[in-house]
Amino acid sequence: MNNPGIPTVKLNNGVEIPQLGFGVFQVPDDETTAAVTAALEAGYRSIDTAAIYGNEAGVGRALAASGLPREELFITTKLWNADQGYDAALRAFDTGLAKLGLEYLDLYLIHWPTPARDLYPDSWRAIERLADEGRIRAAGVSNFQPAHLQRLLDNSSLVPAVNQVELHPGLQQAELRAFHAERGIATEAWSPLAKGAVLDDPAITSIAARTGKFPAQVVLRWHLQLGNIVIPKSVTPARIRQNLDVFDFQLTDQDMAAIAATDRGLRTGPHPDQFN
Template sequence: MTIPTVKLNNGVEIPQLGFGVFQVPDDETTAAVTAALQAGYRSIDTAAVYGNEAGVGRALAASGLPREELFVTTKVWNTDQGYDATLRAFDASLAKLGLDHVDLYLIHWPTPARDLYPESWRALERLARDGRIRAAGVSNFQPAHLKRLLESSELTPAVNQIELHPGLQQAELRAFHAEHGIATEAWSPLAQGAVLDDPEITAIASRTGRSPAQVVLRWHLQLGNIVIPKSVTPARIRQNLDVFDFELTDEEMASIAATDRGLRTGPDPDEFN
């Protein structure tokens, strides 16, 4: 299976569909990532705060896959923001992953009350210059946070990873990304299951002979989003990848667009610190 890629603003290509390990305990992460790699995933998304970078690293090492076939993302946590602290946190993440570089490194939250994300961004710019990360990005940034970086930095974030699903479609933020060449990556792409019983989505699933989760993932892909569904169930892991042999019609895409209701499953980025 060939998973489509999205070309980032620095020319690096990221698989459009990857595997997330949010809330997966470290002692279960190795098995989950191994199942994902065996199913055909090549992009793995973790974070320092998840506490499972070591589990990811064990699975990557045991896979036997060439490093150049893998795309690994991790993130600096809020309490490690600041220039020097971010560099130290990156070193710690790299050691746990057992890698000599990561493909994408993100500032996990803007944490505006701390007001350290511009300093953390300078650290990511250095890591990019030094070749220790192939791409630098952010997560959960709002337009105001992004504008501040764009006005004060040489490097434009390659990615903004945000909560995004049919219940929270973030049209304004996605438009800002498109205007500035920032790729949109969706975390909680299924709203932790909260959108899977939506009548519009279940109706499309019934018509297409697909699961509601497959319909939602297909919606993301057709919008151009990068998406990182998470599961620890091997059958579900495989099912989430089986979304490249059907398409939603314009009418079906429009019907899903109409389900937006401002549903957040996670914190508000303007308030979370």
């Protein structure tokens, strides 16, 4: 299923997801096909999009043109806030699947909990149905806090396979990662490089100099050694390849500790408790 060079993470239902994938956040639809094509040619097999990105069709065009067998690909998209609720979520799923040109999804996520709207439990029931029907191989959430996750766990037999959250050296989410680990939920990092905001940190640049790697590669390696799933984004073919070149070196315990000390609660996106 996966590029031999990319390790996989086994989710709580036995499905395996490549630990390093390709994200397309903020990539215009007309640029997405070329970016995803470059990623697939470089060796990525996991592609992460979302309804709100407006580029599911662009991803679908790249997948169709690639000629790769469907079973070698791992495709994720997400339910947008305006489409939450049981019936609306089912309709939104069908729309996204059609734009992608696929018959099933590998992973479907509730994009945000939007607690003020209080529709994520109903949305999760819809996702349970899709999982039962075999239309999604794995079900998960994004940007959920422990209280949001616990509510799903208390009211559903389906444990989220993944929680995709903002996570990088500046925002390490240690308590949330521990919550996930105790409950068999995989941690996936969006904005794994903090939109570049952590790449000039002295702890990271010194490791990069010593290892002969770029700072971004050091940060991605840090994620991988923590066990995080990562989905870096780029539209530059050279950077797309560079982000994949992180399997030929290892960070020491001292390196990991030095990066751990850089956590400063830095959010590049909204806080999940306030975003609706």
